[in-house]
Amino acid sequence: MVGASLAGLSAARSLRKQGYDGRLVVIGDELHRPYDRPPLSKEFLAGTIGEAELALESDDEDLRAEWLLGVRATALDRTDRAVRLADGREVRADGIVIATGAAARTLPGAEGLAGVHVLRTLDDARALRDELAGGGRLVVIGGGFVGAEVASTAYALGLDVTIVEVAPTPLAGPLGETMGGIVSALHTDHGVRLLCGVGVKGLSGEHRVDAVLLEDGRSVPADIVVVGVGARPCVDWLEGSGVTLDNGVKCGADGRTSLAGVVAVGDCANWYDPRVGAHRRVEHWTGARERPDAAVATLLAGGAVEPGVPRPPYFWSDQYGVKIQFAGHAAGADSVTIEEGAAGDRDILAVYRRAGHPVAVLGMNQPRLFTRWRKQLAAATA
Amino acid sequence: MIPACRLTDLPRGEAYRLDIDPPVSVFHTDDGEIFAIDDTCTHQDASLADGWLEGREVECPLHASKFDLRTGAVDSPPAKLPVRTHEVAVEDGMVYVRVSTDAPNLPPCIAARLAGGHA
Secondary structure (H helix, E strand, O other): OEOOOHHHHHHHHHHHHOOOOOOOEEEEOOOOOOEOOHHHHOHHHHOOOOHHHHEOOOOOOOOOOEEEEOOOEEEEEOOOOEEEEOOOOEEEOOOEEEOOOEEEOOOOOOOOOEOEEOOOOHHHHHHHHHHHOOOOEEEEEOOOHHHHHHHHHHHHOOOEEEEEEOOOOOOHHHHOHHHHHHHHHHHHHOOOEEEEOOOEEEEEOOOEOOEEEEOOOOEEEOOEEEEOOOEEEOOHHHOOOOOOEOOOEEEOOOOEOOOOOEEEOHHHEEEEEOOOOEEEEOOOHHHHHHHHHHHHHHHHHOOOOOOOOOOOOEEEEEEOOEEEEEEEOOOOOOEEEEEEOOHHHOOOEEEEEEOOEEEEEEEEOOHHHHHHHHHHHHHHHO | OEEEEEHHHOOOOEEEEEOOOOOEEEEEOOOOOEEEEEOEOOOOOOEHHHOEEEOOEEEOOOOOOEEEOOOOOEEEOOOOOOOOEEEEEEEOOEEEEEOOOOOOOOOHHHHHHHOOOOO
16 A cells, blocks of 8 residues: 555555455555544644544554555556665565555745745644744635635634635636636635736745735735645656556556556546546545545456446535535536525535536535435436 | 434435434434434534435535444544434334433534533
């Protein structure tokens, strides 16, 4: 198991559940045991939960695994099916699960400037939490979900918050223009400044950041900057291994890669999605949790299993006390209608359709209705 | 035992939330079985009666934790602690629940609120 976060842990659990009784080695580049990442931008950052609550393993759980933590995998050798580690060790295996995840994209030129953060790992979150506790002016670069959640948390902590988003509408990619506009209006509802359609030219500051410089010439004063401009799959270590890479590890609908005995799961995996007839690299928590079941079945059966149709991708976000939920694919829709609630009240249930058929659903503070629609969507496209 | 709802008001595949403190939800599975468990997810404040009922399992409507309706055990994270199960009886078309006397596993936000802290 190369990767010790949710996808790696879920694969280890699936292996034991599906009867694998042999040696199990879990390799992780972070020192921490598997922890839950979604709270890092929300409750953990706000200080309402601590590190103990982030643990994904329960106290009495024993997967009979050997954990090699704090060490990075540097190569995969196809001839002996071995994983080489940064400290020179090598682990040979009959089967390999690639679950190395994704890393936060950074801003070129921001290296070494104090006060500039990304948010992906527990260590990132500790550093940012400590800095937010001092208050001040926060500029978030990127109006995606991580940026929006950090803005929401920092607003609740009393910071002065500005978001800079290069696209005209934040979240237009995952939610479409109309709904992206409605969801991101949560920022302006709360007095958080939202500057859209303008790129970032650079950061200013000697040792510590003091402003974000925009491409239109404006300068936004900042004590703290969070760069939330997406993530790239951690697959550099697989270059030349024979594992086909294409926006991450290219996988079949069952998680198989181009090498026998090697499967990939989680944020680094670009799975074939039979619903859309194309490969999709999905960075959702639920994908990292659910897909390892199928990938492990593939590994144990030597690729002889027929994968079921996965449920439509689902993710959630919490911002300013509003529970945002989304399932399906917005990109294929030709219409979106609000079926319940009102945009102004931020409590909508919206359904995306393509040629009259539902392809995605969005909820804001509508968990009950959302779940009904999510079930219906799964049944309709199964 | 506490009367929860009429059986006719709880069709198969549906759930009923009993507004006691802490709330309890009663599930009528597609196979016709009836179970009662704590309504509040042990991970965060969410109503399991709003969740996705499939077989003898319910998935939390927010973060997809799954609980076994028979035992209350966690079948899927992020929740780590089980919900309590409660005894159910149906008499004369009425569903009754005998609430467990065990201590519930409430999520941190609600536990903090009950302890007098801020949520």
